[in-house]
Structure formats: structure tokens, C-alpha cells
Amino acid sequence: MPIEVLMPALSPTMTEGKLAKWVKKEGDEVKSGDVLAEIETDKATMEVEAVDEGRLGKILVAEGTENVAVNTPIAVILGDGEDATTNLSNIEESSPKTAAQPVIKDSGQRPDATMPTGPSKGPAAAPPASDEDKFFDKTVKKTVREALRDAMAEEMRRDPTVFLMGEEVAQYQGAYKVSQNLLQEFGPDRVIDTPITEYGFAGLGVGAAFKGLRPIVEFMTFNFAMQAIDHIVNSAAKTLYMSGGQMGCPIVFRGPNGAAARVAAQHSQDFTPWYASVPGLKVVAPYSASDFKGLMKAAIRDPNPVIFLENEILYGQSFEVPESEDFIVPIGRAKIRRAGTDVTITAHSLMVSYALAAAELLEKEGISAEVIDLRTIRPLDTETVVNSVKKTNRLVTVEEAWPTCSIGSELSALMMEHAFDYLDAPVIRVNGLDVPMPYAANLEKLVLPSPERIADAAKKACYRA
Amino acid sequence: MAASRRRPKAQTDSAPKQAASAEELLKYYREMLLIRRFEEKAGQLYGMGLIGGFCHLYIGQEAVVVGVQAALKEGDDVITSYRDHGHMLACGMDAKGVMAELTGRRGGYSKGKGGSMHMFSREKNFYGGHGIVGAQVPIGTGLAFAHKYNKDDGLSAVYCGDGAINQGQVYESFNMAALWKLPVLYVIENNKYAMGTSQERAAAGELFQRGSAYGIPGVQVNGMDVQEVRAAADQWVEYIRAGNGPVILEMKTYRYRGHSMSDPAKYRTKEEVEKMRSESDPIDKLKKVMLDGAFVTEDQLKEIDREVKAIVTESAEFAQQSPEPDPSELWTDVLVEA
Structure with a gap:
């Protein structure tokens, strides 16, 4: 369906302006972000960018026209298979209209040219020291x-x-x-x-x-x-x-x-x-x-x-x-609760006890699990987890939260960024099930992670399931 | 314009402070004019594309903040919503720093990272600048809590609009402030429109009575007259400092411009705006009072106009010359490094 390009309001007070110059000609391909035209207002000359893709089918307002009211159709962009002979008067009122995007002319550098590296882009930062x-x-x-x-x-x-x-x-x-x-x-x-x-x-x-x-x-x-x-x-x-x-x-x-x-x-x-x-x-x-x-x-x-x-x-x-009142645990530092060699299990809060119980179950089956108590979730002690995964080559994350966008999702992504070459198996997330918590005792139990579910996940990560 | 409707007897008995001196009137005039000229310039820079995003101008409401601030003392706190440029200037913040924040430059109060709605000055006890409608009310109540906790003599002036007054958190704050007798002055700037919705369509009852269930005294004041504002604020600030707890002042005022720069304000007639401008303008009104009373000469007023214009012009120049923030600023001020 042909799309009308409207005269944009380039300032809050602008009611009309001059169509100074067409940068694209009829028949030119345009894509989102292409400069279509230059428009003069009483304050500045601004470029008008296309928002839609297609071909500039017809220019409705000629270059040099003054006093073009805001929202006047100035051009028509055609999609595939449409041609300029389309009767433009048939464009219905309900046809999609697009306000071109004003951009102020700017000779400055592109922002990404000077984009500084943020903390998350560097290597996994070391956790704070602790006594x-x-x-x-x-x-x-x-x-x-x-x-x-x-x-x-x-x-x-x-x-x-x-x-x-x-x-x-x-x-x-x-x-x-x-x-x-x-x-x-x-x-x-x-x-x-x-x-x-x-x-x-x-x-x-x-x-x-x-x-x-x-x-x-x-x-x-x-x-x-x-x-x-x-x-x-x-x-x-x-x-x-x-x-x-x-x-x-x-x-x-x-x-x-x-x-x-x-x-x-x-x-x-x-x-x-x-x-x-x-x-x-x-x-x-x-x-x-x-x-x-x-x-x-x-x-x-x-x-x-x-x-x-x-x-x-x-x-x-x-x-x-x-007993000492000087005892302080710095924020940002995980703790290895149990050392192991075959699989790393991360957890926090109550789930640490489940992870430790799972490690006991795994030991009986000859699997040595390393359990990391994350303790702090933000800033996350990525280094401790990465170092563990470099040793075990496997990671299972455990938490009560729903799986979507969970701490496990985050750890999984961090392993892609920082330990990809060390992984021998996909990271496995053990989360609360993706449902609101039910009341019935048996159903509630099924929702929450259990030592058995964690152990099963660890075995799967070790290809022993 | 409605005069104060509910003034307790105490006020009429204990004679209010003497009428403001010529010097004070001149100060109010200068401050109101500075806010107006500053906002006009901000509007102009916005139109030129130098200021982006949301920009809420205070033009028309100048008497409210200038009158209330005149009743406060050093160490009192101020907090308001996103229509905040006037409050910052009335708190004594530098016009250059405010304007440069509007243009998103390094020299702005927030180094260009806050913008129109988010500026602060610990030095001037200005606690923002809050973009979430009504959020400043519990925060401002917390400032008052801190005054009480610290047992200093300060109070917190919390400004909000006739829109914010319908938020639930405002009443949570009223309840705690009254319960704990916190030193807080709630100033409702009733400019009749919460964005495009008139008070009649949004608010049941009278706004100054919104605290009555909590036992909070409420008074309606002509917010287009700086002397009336000052008199009411004086009286009630004294009441608050005496340990009596919070007070609500409803200022009947009017904004001449749209809610923000992109608001065509079609929800009210041109005639309504014109009538307010021509008959109730706070700056014109004070000017007349001063000329009629021979407190000031036309030449003196012209001199003030020149001074104010120079400050505003300088601020606009600074706001355009100050460089954009360095890209490294992206990562600063996320956390305080311990």
C-alpha cells in the first residue's frame, strides 16, 4: 500500500516551512534513515529522514515551495509491485501515513566512535578482597x-x-x-x-x-x-x-x-x-x-x-x-561452599542448601560438584564462577525465580562471553517452574527446585543422565 | 481569584507580618522576572532544537515559588516535580548551570545527565526535580523526617501540582507526616490543568481540604499575587516550626504555556489564557503595586529588566558553549565508590 510522507513539525512552534531541496529523486530506493529532503523552518534547516522502506514513487511538493503546512503530504513511498501510475487520489484517509523524522544537521562524531568501554565489556572483574x-x-x-x-x-x-x-x-x-x-x-x-x-x-x-x-x-x-x-x-x-x-x-x-x-x-x-x-x-x-x-x-x-x-x-x-564485631563480608564476592572437579553449581539464598544436598547425592554417584554461593547478585562475582567453570567445564545454575530473564539466564550469557571455550556441555538452568505459585502442597513442591532436580541437571551436564 | 478561604482565627488575631518593604517587593519582582525571562529563553532554545525531550515551563506561576521561598530560611529544603526551573532559580541556583543542563551540556547541574526534570543542588538544599508525578511528596516528607530526626529547626517545602494530588502516595505521606508531626509545608500549585485534564474533570472536592481527614490544616491562596503567597507562607511556616506538623497551601495559579513544549493546549480557549494574562499576571500586578505606591521608578524597573536580560542571555550563551559531556561520563555516578 502506498505510504504518504507528511511535512514534519520540526519544532514545537512550527506550522509551515519551505521544502528547500529533495535529496532523493522519484524512482530512488529509500530505506529507513535515508535523508529524503531538506526543510527550512524559521529557525534552522533540517534534514528529513525516511521512516519506511520502498521506492520514492511520487514527489507531491516541488523543491523550492514555500509555506508548506505541517502534515501536508509531500511524497509517496511505494512498496514492491506498486507503481507510480497508482491513482494516488485513491489513497484512503485510513492508509498509513508516516511522519518523517527530523534530524538536526550535526557535524559531530558518531557516538560509537568514542564509545568508552563499560565495566560489562571488559574481562570478568575481580571481586573485592576480603579478610x-x-x-x-x-x-x-x-x-x-x-x-x-x-x-x-x-x-x-x-x-x-x-x-x-x-x-x-x-x-x-x-x-x-x-x-x-x-x-x-x-x-x-x-x-x-x-x-x-x-x-x-x-x-x-x-x-x-x-x-x-x-x-x-x-x-x-x-x-x-x-x-x-x-x-x-x-x-x-x-x-x-x-x-x-x-x-x-x-x-x-x-x-x-x-x-x-x-x-x-x-x-x-x-x-x-x-x-x-x-x-x-x-x-x-x-x-x-x-x-x-x-x-x-x-x-x-x-x-x-x-x-x-x-x-x-x-x-x-x-x-x-x-564473634568479632569487625567481621564484615564485602559486597560483590561469592564463596565456594564445596570444592569439586566435575560440575559447577551456583546458587544463592535458601537454594544453596539444596545445591549442597544435591552435591551429596552426586558424590554417591561418583560426580564431584563444586558449589558456589553467589551471596551478592549485583555486582555478580563473575570471576569466581568463570574460574570454577574453567576447571569443571560445566555449569548448572539454581534459583527459585522464574526461568525467563533469571540469574541463570544471566550466568548462561556470561559464560558465553567469558568461558565459551571451556564449556564441555550447555549451561543448564534449574529454576522455579514458569507458573504462579500454587497453594496445594504437592503442586508447590513440584514448582520449586529440589536436590533431586539439581542432581539430575548436573548429571545431564556431565552426560550421565 | 479566590482569597484565602479557611484561615484559622489565630492568623487574624496575631497580626500578620508588616506589609513587605519596598526592598522586598523589588526582590520579588526581580526573581519573578528572572524566572519568566529564563523560561521564555528556554522555550526559544527548545524551538531551535537545542533543548530536547520534555520541557515544562513555569510561566504564569512565578508568584507561587517566589512568595513561598521568601518565607523560608537557610537550611530549609525544597523539592518539586518536573516543572522545576522556577524553583531552582528561586532557590538561588545559577541560571547558567540550569540552562546548560537543559541543553544537556557538561556545565549543567547534573553534568548533562539529568535534563530539565532532574536537577539537584545539595548546596542550595534543592532536592529535585522529579519526573514521576507525585514521587516528590514522600521523598520531601522524608526530608522533613530527617529534620525531625536531626532535631534541627529546618523544614521541607514540598511542591506538587493539581495532578499529583490525586496520587495515592500523596496520602500515604500526609498520614505519616501528620502522625509524626513532621515539619513539612505541602504546596499544591493548582494551575487548573493536569496536562490536558481540568481539575473539574479529575478531582472531587477542594484540594486544600485534602488533608482534613488527617487533621492537616489547609488553606487556599491566590497564587497569582506574590504578597498574598508570602503572607500565607509566613504564617504557616511559623506554625510548622512551632512543631505543629504539616500544612497544605493550595495556590490557585495558572500556566500560560502548554503542559510541556509539545502540548498545543487545545483543552482550553485562547480567551481563557488571554484573560489570565491580561488581568491576573503576577509580574504586572506587582509592578503596578510598586509604581502606584511610588516604591519604584520606571527607570529602576528598566534597570532590573536589563540585569535580568543579561543574566538570561549569559545563561543561554553558556548553555550553548559548554561542551557536551565526555563519553566517559556514561559510566560515572552509577554508584558511589566506597
């Missing part, structure tokens, strides 16, 4: 819940600008009892019960952080943070960039993420990939109590917004935690 191991000579058994509370209490003692706010964090002592005794120690000015108003208090926390306070904003679960995600992404993550570096936002958004047990679709979602895709955020999702403590302290001290993803099922689990 965390030296603190494990004196440890005490703690639950994840206690470790989180201790981390917050220690940082609140250390820095008077740190405060905790959220639903039920104070008088109720935390919906999951994570903030036990904090109100008693720090008082209601620093441990603040909010109304049920996620969007509001997330934004309020961002404002307080802009002014230099260090809020810890608890979401009762991250499912409810979807109400607040505009402030997390648009306000917390982007403002430093949009302000040219002036307006930092040192804030921690924390709370349980992912499936708990039998709470169905709206309360059982893993948001890790959502936040991990956003520049300007850091995202951590620890597994052990020591990592919860060390990473929470790092998150509170970090000058950037940190998404701290916890897990309800892990809260009550106990681990050895260093």
Missing part, C-alpha cells in the same frame, strides 16, 4: 534471625544516623522477630513502626537518605515491595546518576524474599532478577548466618542503595558466626 576468613577462629552458633538483629544493633550503636523503619518492626518486635529488642535498646526515634504504606515509607526513606541519614527499610516481605518499586528504582537507584553524582542514597531495603510455605502466588515470588537488572542498586541474597551478618553490616555502611534479600525459611536455621 572474612580470619574471624572464624572464634565463633558462636546463631540463627540467621539473630545474626541479622546483631548486625543492625552493632551498626546502630556505631552510627547514630542508622535507623530502622517498617511495619511491626518496633513494638511487635518484627513480623518475623528479626528486630527483637531493638526498640528497647534504641527507642522509638530510631526503631519506627510505620503504617501499612510501602510506597510511602519507601519514598520517605529515600528522602531521609538524600539528607545523609542511613535508613534500613524493612518490607514485611518483598512481595509488598512491588508497591514501592517505583521509589526503589526511579528514586533510590537513579538519582545519583541524574544528579551528576551529587545525590547519593545510602539506604538498605530488606526483608524476606521468595517462597515461604503454602502462602500461594501473591506471597511466594523471588524478585532477585528484578532488582539485579537495575544499575544503581546493589543486591545481596545470603545463605548462612555469618554471611547475613557480615553482608548486612556491609550493606548498612555502603553509600549506595542495597537490596537485601532474606528468606523466611532460613530465619530459624543456625550457623557458626564469628
Whole structure:
């Protein structure tokens, strides 16, 4: 169908202009981006680019014509098999019209000529150094819940600008009892019960952080943070960039993420990939109590917004935690939880325990699995994964999140970029199934990854399935 | 134009501050004129293709920000929406830096990475510049929270439009601000149109009463008269500083230009705009007050015109001469390096 090219509005105030010059002639092939004509407005001469492909069938407004009103048809572009004898008066009002794209004449360099290499284009960056191991000579058994509370209490003692706010964090002592005794120690000015108003208090926390306070904003679960995600992404993550570096936002958004047990679709979602895709955020999702403590302290001290993803099922689990208050786990560093030689399995949060269980199953079958606890999801410790894959030549990724655009998808792409020549088998993703979480106990179990599913995937990667 | 409708008795009893001095009036005139000339120039540069994207001009509403700012003191915070150039100038930010941000240049307040809707100045306590309608309201409430947390004497002035006032997060903020008695002045700039939708078609009830369920005092003010704005702001800023919690001032105002540069504004008549311009213009009105009261001579006004024009011309030149950001700036300011 012939497509009319209309006189473009080249400025918000332009109503008419002069068709100064036709760059294409009748019969010329045109493709998207080709300059069709030059148009003079009262302010500038601008080029007009074609948006559609085809052949310039007929010029309707001759070169040199002045006072051509905006939206006047100036030419017709013909597709395959159409010819200039097509009766143009038959073009119906509903036929597709195209506004040509104005481009300001610019003698500057093409942007890609000077495109700097971004962090993601270089080799897998090394993770930050860590002295965390030296603190494990004196440890005490703690639950994840206690470790989180201790981390917050220690940082609140250390820095008077740190405060905790959220639903039920104070008088109720935390919906999951994570903030036990904090109100008693720090008082209601620093441990603040909010109304049920996620969007509001997330934004309020961002404002307080802009002014230099260090809020810890608890979401009762991250499912409810979807109400607040505009402030997390648009306000917390982007403002430093949009302000040219002036307006930092040192804030921690924390709370349980992912499936708990039998709470169905709206309360059982893993948001890790959502936040991990956003520049300007850091995202951590620890597994052990020591990592919860060390990473929470790092998150509170970090000058950037940190998404701290916890897990309800892990809260009550106990681990050895260093006694020293100087113990900190740097953001951006993965941990090899179990060394192995045949296949690498990555996981974070609760799924680390499933990956470790899968490694036990695999050992019985003579497969040695290396389990990497990612701990931080953004920035991802690509180097540690790549180095492992260079050794095992196989990768299985494990997470609760849906498979599409998941952390596994990302790791798979990273292996293409950084470990392609070392892979002896395709990367395999083990994810939550691609459905909303069902309520029925048997169905819920089928959705989530299990040690058996992980072991099966690892065997497949080793061509042993 | 409606005068203040709901003024508590306290105001009429405790005599409001004395009428502004000639010096103050001249200052308001100069600030309003600077905003107007700056915005006209921005519109012109936009038409020339030097400013891109969205560009929301403040022409017509100048008395609101100039009157409110006159009631604030050093250390108070200001935050607003994307119609923000006037607020930045009223906060004392440099016209050159604002204009250069509009043209996306290195010399802009955000090094060219924010644009018209996203500019900030920590030095001048201007916290943006927010492009998501209503988002500045909880953030501004958080600024007030920080004042209370820090136990300083500051407050936060949070501007939003008659469109933003229908967002849910505004009421989440009202609730917390009232509950915790936060020092925050909410200024609703009611210019009658949320983009192309008139207040009548979008908002039930009166906007100044939108906080009444939370016990937040609300007052309607003639936002086309800088002296009325200043008087109301003075009174209520004092109320807020006394620890009484938030206040809502609804400023009845009008924008002469479209919602943004690409808005042909067909939702209102030419006559309506012309009537506001000719009968209610805040700059003309103040000029008349000053001439009638013999506070100023025509020559003095001409001198101010010249000064303002020079500032604006200089800003436009700077905004065109300042180089584009270096491509390496792409990767800076994503995160604060610890």
C-alpha cells in the first residue's frame, strides 16, 4: 500500500516551512534513515529522514515551495509491485501515513566512535578482597534471625544516623522477630513502626537518605515491595546518576524474599532478577548466618542503595558466626561452599542448601560438584564462577525465580562471553517452574527446585543422565 | 481569584507580618522576572532544537515559588516535580548551570545527565526535580523526617501540582507526616490543568481540604499575587516550626504555556489564557503595586529588566558553549565508590 510522507513539525512552534531541496529523486530506493529532503523552518534547516522502506514513487511538493503546512503530504513511498501510475487520489484517509523524522544537521562524531568501554565489556572483574576468613577462629552458633538483629544493633550503636523503619518492626518486635529488642535498646526515634504504606515509607526513606541519614527499610516481605518499586528504582537507584553524582542514597531495603510455605502466588515470588537488572542498586541474597551478618553490616555502611534479600525459611536455621564485631563480608564476592572437579553449581539464598544436598547425592554417584554461593547478585562475582567453570567445564545454575530473564539466564550469557571455550556441555538452568505459585502442597513442591532436580541437571551436564 | 478561604482565627488575631518593604517587593519582582525571562529563553532554545525531550515551563506561576521561598530560611529544603526551573532559580541556583543542563551540556547541574526534570543542588538544599508525578511528596516528607530526626529547626517545602494530588502516595505521606508531626509545608500549585485534564474533570472536592481527614490544616491562596503567597507562607511556616506538623497551601495559579513544549493546549480557549494574562499576571500586578505606591521608578524597573536580560542571555550563551559531556561520563555516578 502506498505510504504518504507528511511535512514534519520540526519544532514545537512550527506550522509551515519551505521544502528547500529533495535529496532523493522519484524512482530512488529509500530505506529507513535515508535523508529524503531538506526543510527550512524559521529557525534552522533540517534534514528529513525516511521512516519506511520502498521506492520514492511520487514527489507531491516541488523543491523550492514555500509555506508548506505541517502534515501536508509531500511524497509517496511505494512498496514492491506498486507503481507510480497508482491513482494516488485513491489513497484512503485510513492508509498509513508516516511522519518523517527530523534530524538536526550535526557535524559531530558518531557516538560509537568514542564509545568508552563499560565495566560489562571488559574481562570478568575481580571481586573485592576480603579478610572474612580470619574471624572464624572464634565463633558462636546463631540463627540467621539473630545474626541479622546483631548486625543492625552493632551498626546502630556505631552510627547514630542508622535507623530502622517498617511495619511491626518496633513494638511487635518484627513480623518475623528479626528486630527483637531493638526498640528497647534504641527507642522509638530510631526503631519506627510505620503504617501499612510501602510506597510511602519507601519514598520517605529515600528522602531521609538524600539528607545523609542511613535508613534500613524493612518490607514485611518483598512481595509488598512491588508497591514501592517505583521509589526503589526511579528514586533510590537513579538519582545519583541524574544528579551528576551529587545525590547519593545510602539506604538498605530488606526483608524476606521468595517462597515461604503454602502462602500461594501473591506471597511466594523471588524478585532477585528484578532488582539485579537495575544499575544503581546493589543486591545481596545470603545463605548462612555469618554471611547475613557480615553482608548486612556491609550493606548498612555502603553509600549506595542495597537490596537485601532474606528468606523466611532460613530465619530459624543456625550457623557458626564469628564473634568479632569487625567481621564484615564485602559486597560483590561469592564463596565456594564445596570444592569439586566435575560440575559447577551456583546458587544463592535458601537454594544453596539444596545445591549442597544435591552435591551429596552426586558424590554417591561418583560426580564431584563444586558449589558456589553467589551471596551478592549485583555486582555478580563473575570471576569466581568463570574460574570454577574453567576447571569443571560445566555449569548448572539454581534459583527459585522464574526461568525467563533469571540469574541463570544471566550466568548462561556470561559464560558465553567469558568461558565459551571451556564449556564441555550447555549451561543448564534449574529454576522455579514458569507458573504462579500454587497453594496445594504437592503442586508447590513440584514448582520449586529440589536436590533431586539439581542432581539430575548436573548429571545431564556431565552426560550421565 | 479566590482569597484565602479557611484561615484559622489565630492568623487574624496575631497580626500578620508588616506589609513587605519596598526592598522586598523589588526582590520579588526581580526573581519573578528572572524566572519568566529564563523560561521564555528556554522555550526559544527548545524551538531551535537545542533543548530536547520534555520541557515544562513555569510561566504564569512565578508568584507561587517566589512568595513561598521568601518565607523560608537557610537550611530549609525544597523539592518539586518536573516543572522545576522556577524553583531552582528561586532557590538561588545559577541560571547558567540550569540552562546548560537543559541543553544537556557538561556545565549543567547534573553534568548533562539529568535534563530539565532532574536537577539537584545539595548546596542550595534543592532536592529535585522529579519526573514521576507525585514521587516528590514522600521523598520531601522524608526530608522533613530527617529534620525531625536531626532535631534541627529546618523544614521541607514540598511542591506538587493539581495532578499529583490525586496520587495515592500523596496520602500515604500526609498520614505519616501528620502522625509524626513532621515539619513539612505541602504546596499544591493548582494551575487548573493536569496536562490536558481540568481539575473539574479529575478531582472531587477542594484540594486544600485534602488533608482534613488527617487533621492537616489547609488553606487556599491566590497564587497569582506574590504578597498574598508570602503572607500565607509566613504564617504557616511559623506554625510548622512551632512543631505543629504539616500544612497544605493550595495556590490557585495558572500556566500560560502548554503542559510541556509539545502540548498545543487545545483543552482550553485562547480567551481563557488571554484573560489570565491580561488581568491576573503576577509580574504586572506587582509592578503596578510598586509604581502606584511610588516604591519604584520606571527607570529602576528598566534597570532590573536589563540585569535580568543579561543574566538570561549569559545563561543561554553558556548553555550553548559548554561542551557536551565526555563519553566517559556514561559510566560515572552509577554508584558511589566506597
